[in-house]
Amino acid sequence: xxxxxxxxxxxxxxxxxxxxxxxxxxxxxxxxxxxxxxxxxxxxxxxxxxxxxxxxxxxxxxxxxxxxxxxxxxxxxxxxxxxxxxxxxxxxxxxxxxxxxxxxxxxxxxxxxxxxxxxxxxxxxxxxxxxxxxxxxxxxxxxxxxxxxxxxxxxxxxxxxxxxxxxxxxxxxxxxxxxxxxxxxxxxxxxxxxxxxxxxxxxxxxxxxxxxxxxxxxxxxxxxxxxxxxxxxxxxxxxxxxxxxxxxxxxxxxxxxxxxxxxxxxxxxxxxxxxxxxxxxxxxxxxxxxxxxxxxxxxxxxxxxxxxxxxxxxxxxxxxxxxxxxxxxxxxxxxxxxxxxxxxxxxxxxxxxxxxxxxxxxxxxxxxxxxxxxxxxxxxxxxxxxxxxxxxxxxxxxxxxxxxxxxxxxxxxxxxxxxxxxxxxxxxxxx
Amino acid sequence: xxxxxxxxxxxxxxxxxxxxxxxxxxxxxxxxxxxxxxxxxxxxxxxxxxxxxxxxxxxxxxxxxxxxxxxxxxxxxxxxxxxxxxxxxxxxxxxxxxxxxxxxxxxxxxxxxxxxxxxxxxxxxxxxxxxxxxxxxxxxxxxxxxxxxxxxxxxxxxxxxxxxxxxxxxxxxxxxxxxxxxxxxxxxxxxxxxxxxxxxxxxxxxxxxxxxxxxxxxxxxxxxxxxxxxxxxxxxxx
Numbered sequence: 001x002x003x004x005x006x007x008x009x010x011x012x013x014x015x016x017x018x019x020x021x022x023x024x025x026x027x028x029x030x031x032x033x034x035x036x037x038x039x040x041x042x043x044x045x046x047x048x049x050x051x052x053x054x055x056x057x058x059x060x061x062x063x064x065x066x067x068x069x070x071x072x073x074x075x076x077x078x079x080x081x082x083x084x085x086x087x088x089x090x091x092x093x094x095x096x097x098x099x100x101x102x103x104x105x106x107x108x109x110x111x112x113x114x115x116x117x118x119x120x121x122x123x124x125x126x127x128x129x130x131x132x133x134x135x136x137x138x139x140x141x142x143x144x145x146x147x148x149x150x151x152x153x154x155x156x157x158x159x160x161x162x163x164x165x166x167x168x169x170x171x172x173x174x175x176x177x178x179x180x181x182x183x184x185x186x187x188x189x190x191x192x193x194x195x196x197x198x199x200x201x202x203x204x205x206x207x208x209x210x211x212x213x214x215x216x217x218x219x220x221x222x223x224x225x226x227x228x229x230x231x232x233x234x235x236x237x238x239x240x241x242x243x244x245x246x247x248x249x250x251x252x253x254x255x256x257x258x259x260x261x262x263x264x265x266x267x268x269x270x271x272x273x274x275x276x277x278x279x280x281x282x283x284x285x286x287x288x289x290x291x292x293x294x295x296x297x298x299x300x301x302x303x304x305x306x307x308x309x310x311x312x313x314x315x316x317x318x319x320x321x322x323x324x325x326x327x328x329x330x331x332x333x334x335x336x337x338x339x340x341x342x343x344x345x346x347x348x349x350x351x352x353x354x355x356x357x358x359x360x361x362x363x364x365x366x367x368x369x370x371x372x373x374x375x376x377x378x379x380x381x382x383x384x385x386x387x388x389x390x391x392x393x394x395x396x397x398x399x400x401x402x403x404x405x406x407x408x409x410x411x412x413x414x415x416x417x418x419x420x421x422x423x424x425x426x427x428x429x430x431x
Numbered sequence: 432x433x434x435x436x437x438x439x440x441x442x443x444x445x446x447x448x449x450x451x452x453x454x455x456x457x458x459x460x461x462x463x464x465x466x467x468x469x470x471x472x473x474x475x476x477x478x479x480x481x482x483x484x485x486x487x488x489x490x491x492x493x494x495x496x497x498x499x500x501x502x503x504x505x506x507x508x509x510x511x512x513x514x515x516x517x518x519x520x521x522x523x524x525x526x527x528x529x530x531x532x533x534x535x536x537x538x539x540x541x542x543x544x545x546x547x548x549x550x551x552x553x554x555x556x557x558x559x560x561x562x563x564x565x566x567x568x569x570x571x572x573x574x575x576x577x578x579x580x581x582x583x584x585x586x587x588x589x590x591x592x593x594x595x596x597x598x599x600x601x602x603x604x605x606x607x608x609x610x611x612x613x614x615x616x617x618x619x620x621x622x623x624x625x626x627x628x629x630x631x632x633x634x635x636x637x638x639x640x641x642x643x644x645x646x647x648x649x650x651x652x653x654x655x656x657x658x659x660x661x662x663x664x665x666x667x668x669x
Contacts (some may be wrong), residue, residue: 086492129493208600225517225518225519225520226513226515226516226517227516227517229481229511229513229516229517229530229572230479230511230516230577231511232482232483233481233482233506233509233510233511234506234534235485235503235506235507235534235535236534237503403485404444404484404485407478407483407484408444
């Protein structure tokens with residue numbers, strides 16, 4: 001083998017280790033699952049909007065509107081009573097939106113004024129996917145407006161160019177939980193809500209990656225500088241060593257997150273200042289108790305991340321190896337962050353929900369959208385899960401700190417059986 | 432009371448048996464040396480005694496405390512200096528000694544421990560420089576000071592002068608010898624058989640995970656008609 005070949009194979013053997021490959025393979029599988037879960041969005045976009053329709057107008061343009069909407073949407077509810085129609089919409093029996101065309105639609109247009117159309121939306125979730133339905137309804141109404149304009153031109157109905165260009169005036173109302181937000185579509189409301197919902201996942205991801213990297217690097221440094229053995233023979237409990245390292249990284253992580261929050265808070269308040277939707281007016285702004293819940297969730301997720309990193313750090317050999325060990329944590333933080341940009345938790349398909357919930361960092365990332373949508377039980381469930389996960393991973397880290405694996409960096413074959421869940425639980429119980 | 436009693440100690444790494452039934456006793460105030468070639472099981476034995484590795488078989492008691500069940504109590508009595516130990520590079524030498532002495536409160540006065548550490552390290556004004564700027568000899572002196580300043584009942588020293596020049600090695604041996612005058616028991620390992628001969632009251636020769644001979648250096652040399660311990664070792668393992 002030539003010199004080039006020898007060096008090539010040495011590099012490949014060094015770089016292509018199970019530690020490098022396994023996280024990448026897992027991530028590929030996860031992304032494949034996510035791809036198939038979200039793959040339906042494109043098909044959904046091509047489907048017609050499902051709407052409920054109430055047309056009180058008995059004039060010719062009312063009939064024309066019914067025909068146009070019949071062609072561009074799937075009408076799942078056809079009623080005459082607005083109160084009943086709104087109730088049907090809230091019950092999910094009137095499609096994505098309820099379109100109401102009042103009795104004077106034709107007479108207004110014939111009189112030279114635009115026809116008034118009212119659209120009621122029921123916003124079931126937040127994120128990009130929640131905007132799709134309202135987008136399709138908006139598209140159908142645009143088609144109706146174009147059809148009316150075209151009919152006016154063909155029939156030489158009027159010479160009022162403004163009326164031809166804008167024959168309809170639309171009024172939108174969005175229902176979110178029990179709150180009625182007037183004058184906005186779900187996509188407009190989501191744009192405002194997502195400004196806040198974007199900040200927390202970003203902060204959680206940044207803090208976990210940074211604080212986690214500190215913990216793993218600390219372990220890598222201890223091993224590389226050969227200070228770990230000294231530390232372990234000092235008269236201090238291994239539990240305190242683990243907790244001390246975690247607490248140090250947690251405090252630094254919280255300081256960092258506060259700095260991020262101040263910066264992003266200014267960014268958010270600047271954006272919110274330009275928004276026309278006053279969330280407080282519709283009781284959609286977060287209260288102090290909501291911020292407390294988000295804070296607890298964030299802190300526990302940080303603990304989970306740090307404890308996981310501590311376990312990964314046990315397997316690291318030196319500072320250089322520690323850097324690559326952060327990859328699985330980075331990926332685990334990126335998955336829920338990206339998903340939170342597209343959808344809220346409740347709107348996700350079942351298997352994706354299970355995957356996302358299992359990642360402890362998801363709890364604070366979805367906390368704001370869950371609170372906004374009224375799913376407080378999901379926030380509390382996330383907090384309980386994170387607390388259990390953090391406690392379990394910290395116990396596991398302490399247990400590993402008492403084992404040879406901390407210094408040898410690998411599981412002895414005789415001990416591999418102990419790493420099976422049953423063996424591990426019984427060992428922890430005995431301790 | 433014996434300072435150390437090791438009976439049938441075994442240590443396995445999976446299928447590899449690093450220590451295969453080692454037994455020895457060290458008296459209080461004695462300097463006991465484990466000598467042998469690389470990979471003989473010296474460091475593994477010392478790491479087990481220092482509570483770093485779990486015991487696979489056999490038993491170890493240190494000043495009457497069972498290593499398996501009373502490791503925290505053992506850690507209060509011992510001080511372990513690994514062969515290639517390091518100190519926290521971002522700390523100064525003084526800060527490092529302060530950091531370590533803090534772990535021994537309230538039983539011991541950290542101020543006194545620090546003073547003692549500074550005296551043993553003898554790094555003069557360089558004690559206030561960061562450890563990362565120290566030479567290998569200076570770092571080793573700092574670590575010896577760390578290990579001995581707490582006046583441990585048992586000091587476990589692995590390859591005490593490994594990688595040091597003659598002058599630094601001599602100075603460190605002198606410091607350790609002085610410590611034994613204070614009553615500290617010393618268990619040291621080395622593949623430098625001359626060093627062990629110079630420092631130890633008794634020695635055990637370890638090869639392939641087993642103790643193959645033990646006794647006072649002078650007695651062993653007489654027994655094998657050798658002029659030094661290295662020759663004794665060659666005779667024993669032949």
